[in-house]
Amino acid sequence: MNALDTLIEALKRLPGVGQKSAQRMAYHLLQHDRLAMPRLAAALTAAGENIGHCERCHTFSETPICSVCADAGRDGRLLCVVETPADQAAFERTGSYRGYYFVLLGRLSPLDGIGTRQIGAAELLERASEDGVEEVILATSFTAEGEATAHVLAEALKARGIKSTRLARGVPVGSELEYVDLGTIAHALSDRR
Amino acid sequence: MNALDTLIEALKRLPGVGQKSAQRMAYHLLQHDRLAMPRLAAALTAAGENIGHCERCHTFSETPICSVCADAGRDGRLLCVVETPADQAAFERTGSYRGYYFVLLGRLSPLDGIGTRQIGAAELLERASEDGVEEVILATSFTAEGEATAHVLAEALKARGIKSTRLARGVPVGSELEYVDLGTIAHALSDRR
Numbered sequence: 001m002n003a004l005d006t007l008i009e010a011l012k013r014l015p016g017v018g019q020k021s022a023q024r025m026a027y028h029l030l031q032h033d034r035l036a037m038p039r040l041a042a043a044l045t046a047a048g049e050n051i052g053h054c055e056r057c058h059t060f061s062e063t064p065i066c067s068v069c070a071d072a073g074r075d076g077r078l079l080c081v082v083e084t085p086a087d088q089a090a091f092e093r094t095g096s097y098r099g100y101y102f103v104l105l106g107r108l109s110p111l112d113g114i115g116t117r118q119i120g121a122a123e124l125l126e127r128a129s130e131d132g133v134e135e136v137i138l139a140t141s142f143t144a145e146g147e148a149t150a151h152v153l154a155e156a157l158k159a160r161g162i163k164s165t166r167l168a169r170g171v172p173v174g175s176e177l178e179y180v181d182l183g184t185i186a187h188a189l190s191d192r193r
Numbered sequence: 194m195n196a197l198d199t200l201i202e203a204l205k206r207l208p209g210v211g212q213k214s215a216q217r218m219a220y221h222l223l224q225h226d227r228l229a230m231p232r233l234a235a236a237l238t239a240a241g242e243n244i245g246h247c248e249r250c251h252t253f254s255e256t257p258i259c260s261v262c263a264d265a266g267r268d269g270r271l272l273c274v275v276e277t278p279a280d281q282a283a284f285e286r287t288g289s290y291r292g293y294y295f296v297l298l299g300r301l302s303p304l305d306g307i308g309t310r311q312i313g314a315a316e317l318l319e320r321a322s323e324d325g326v327e328e329v330i331l332a333t334s335f336t337a338e339g340e341a342t343a344h345v346l347a348e349a350l351k352a353r354g355i356k357s358t359r360l361a362r363g364v365p366v367g368s369e370l371e372y373v374d375l376g377t378i379a380h381a382l383s384d385r386r
Contacts, residue, residue, distance in 0.1 A: 003240045003255055010236035013229040014204075015221045021209060027279045028208045029237075030244055030253055031298060036206040037241040041234040043203035044222075047196045048230040051223055060223055062196055086220045105224060 004030075056127070058120055059085045059103040068092075068101060075099045077134040081124065081153065083107050083141060091139070099137075102127055107140055107149040119149065121156060128162050136164040197223075249320070251313055252278045252296040261285075261294060268292045270327040274317065274346065276300050276334060284332070292330075295320055300333055300342040312342065314349060321355050329357040 001009070004026060011022035029037050053059065054066035061067075068074065068088075078099025082088050088101050104119040116122070128136050136157055140146035150166055157164045170188040171180050180188075194202070197219060204215035222230050246252065247259035254260070261267065261281075271292025275281050281294050297312040309315070321329050329350055333339035343359055350357045363381040364373050 003236070003243045004253060007236040007240040010229070010233040011207075013226060013233065014218045016214060016217070023279060023282070024209070025207045026240070027253075027277060030240065031277065033206060034241060036203070037237045040203040040206065041237040041241075043196070043200040044230045044234040044237075047200040047219070047223065048227060048234075050196045060197060060220075084220060084224065086216060089216075 053105075054103075057101045057103055058105055058123070059088055059101065076132040078137065079128055079133050079135070080137040080139050082139050083146065083149075087139065104140070104149070107145045108152060109145050116152065116156075121153065124153065125156060125160060125162075128157060129160060134163065136162060138164055138166050142167075142169060246298075247296075250294045250296055251298055251316070252281055252294060269325040271330065272321055272326050272328070273330040273332050275332045276339065276342075280332065297333070297342070300338045301345060302338050309345065309349075314346065317346065318349060318353060318355075321350060322353060327356065329355060331357055331359050335360075335362060 007026045007029075008019075008022045011017055011025050012019065014022075017025070050062045051060050052062070052064075054061040054069055055064050056069040057066060059066050059068070063070075075098045078097070079102055080088075080091060080097060080099055081102045081104065082091065083104050083106065085103055085105075088103055091097050091101070102120075102124050104124070106114050106119050108114060108116070108119060127133075136153075138150040138153055140150045140153075154164045154166075168191060169184070170191060171177065171184060177185065200219045200222075201212070201215045204210055204218050205212065207215075210218070243255045244253050245255070245257075247254040247262055248257050249262040250259060252259050252261070256263075268291045271290070272295055273281075273284060273290060273292055274295045274297065275284065276297050276299065278296055278298075281296055284290050284294070295313075295317050297317070299307050299312050301307060301309070301312060320326075329346075331343040331346055333343045333346075347357045347359075361384060362377065363384060364370065364377060370378065
């Protein structure tokens, strides 16, 4: 396979990139942005070599303990459980959470071979049992798998006497009620305050 | 900037990739497809170092003369002028053209500083003047700039007594007339056969 086809095949491994997009990317880089090629290659290599997982919360980190876990100024009473580092980043961008995190790196999906072990449930229970933790916020997705994951973790936490909460379900900010699905409206109604 | 942000910034240089897509790509690679990272890095490096331009037709090539130009079995009477290597690849995929190519690597766009020199008009005239070339097919885009490019090249070829043709304009295969724009229908009508 020649260098162009090899590049197109490699670009197709990116999520959301098919044959046509990969071709367009390869042609664009070769014709208009040659400088971006070594830059992207170096960034990929550096990321692959340097980015591991935080020993404490399992998020992506270049250091053994990530910057959030290493920040003594955060609220140690709160522990927010999310599925992915991307979810954690979204929480951080809201600027409205000052506690710590635990990243599952997945959600329960027995058919795909992802059980409590793969999402690090034991490590989470250990982390949540540490002194000072008063509330575990289960911020998994509101999908069938995310709900199942939250349920299993809530039960396990309850068995150890640890309080857990779930994110509020309701109408998204900025949405017109007419276009919100009925399940969401029903939840928003029952959880009204 | 940390390795993750550097990677996201580098991915954003790809065409059609914004902040959200770049984040998704970076998180996906780090979490689910680590092996793709060195592979893509190597492909980018190899492509950047090895892919240059064919001396004869200006398309992308890893050798001084590309495989099409080096193929003595093609029809030397036909020379097809296209804007990009991607356009050339599309022609090759049709399997219905057996002549040679000349790739402009752009189209006339005076406001962007792209003149006859940047698209290699002189080299094209030289190539078209070679023994055996009987017809130059101007296959630039049917946009204002593509049409202008074809017009300028046709005039220059005519001044040298070289015959040039343009791709047929008409109704695309598989389209319902109701949804075809009026300009296209008008052209298809006047060029009917």
